Amino acid sequence: MNLSSEQLHQLIKNKIKQAGLSDEHADIVADVLVFADARGVHSHGAVRVEYYSERISKGGINANPQFTYEETGPCSALYDGDNGAGHVIAKNAMDKAIKMANSKGVAVIGVKRMSHSGALGYFTKHAAEQGLIAISMCQSDPMVVPFGGSEVYYGTNPIAFSAPGPDGKTINFDMATTIQAWGKVLDARSRNQSIPDTWAVDSDGHPTSDPHAVRALLPIAGPKGYGLMMMVDILSGVMLGLPFGKNVSSMYDDLTEGRNLGQLHIVINPEFFTTKEYFIESISQTMKELGEIRPAPGFDKVLYPGQNSDLIEAKSRKDGIEIVDEVYDYLISEHTYINSYDHKSAFNG
């Protein structure tokens, strides 16, 4: 089913409002999810609406949060989200960081007590569209073995980086620190297909190609990805006084409780380090030079990070956003949720 971004936005917003969020908050959640679907990041788009709706309905996402914002130094602040919708909290905190970086050059804002905030590139791209460099990272539920381990400790702890380029273009690097997203394992399960044995391990820590046997995901690049996910956990968890490592709340454990997750936004105004003209011209040159690199066998062109999603977004604008039937059927259904997620283990279902 192909939908325009306006149609998809309205369907998502209706469901999220039906679950209990205000018009304003539902609007922001819908915006972040449509952004992901339009850019081909379907793992973080409309497919998540039923989960969010169940959690909002059961109180595990606070429908009436009292946000607090406290500047703790010249370039630092804490944003407390009172366990409201993560997308709204992360966006509000990014707006504060943009304002601070514009006037002070740098902003480091710790975002605490939030729920899942979706595709992090939404927030960093928003800053890059205003001429700023942004980095964001957040905690996620424990699903990954540390390098050399056979039990989970860290989450898929994503990192996003965006930078402004010429003519409104932006660079958008946005990734989980695991080799493959959990959604891809679920997809292989539903199709009864094997997976590459580099993605995940079974209950003994052995690499597995059976998606049903997966009990943990693997970090990207072995000890290097493991180090990155630790960095994310320290900066967006430990540093903000939140639960960390394997103590981070699970996505599906208890949908009546707030998740108390953390996220860190770092925003830098390049004009405090070089001229705006030099920065934009250099990014323009970087994009051009990368695009002129001779492609490797099997590739058409070297793309800069995020360019693949820019191309998908342009196609979505023309042809509509592709939404799988199961998700569309839910979005147009009467019910808010059908109890699919509460107290489910991510691995065992």
Ligand code: NAI
């Ligand atoms: P991915 O593997 O689809 O993409 C990773 C990066 O590679 C992106 O920047 C993409 O633009 C770039 N890329 C892909 N193909 C490319 C190509 N041909 N040339 C150049 N660059 C290319 O991303 P992943 O790891 O599956 O993450 C998906 C989303 O999940 C992200 O938005 C991330 O923020 C989100 N996420 C959110 C979590 C949360 O708790 N909120 C947890 C984990 C992930």
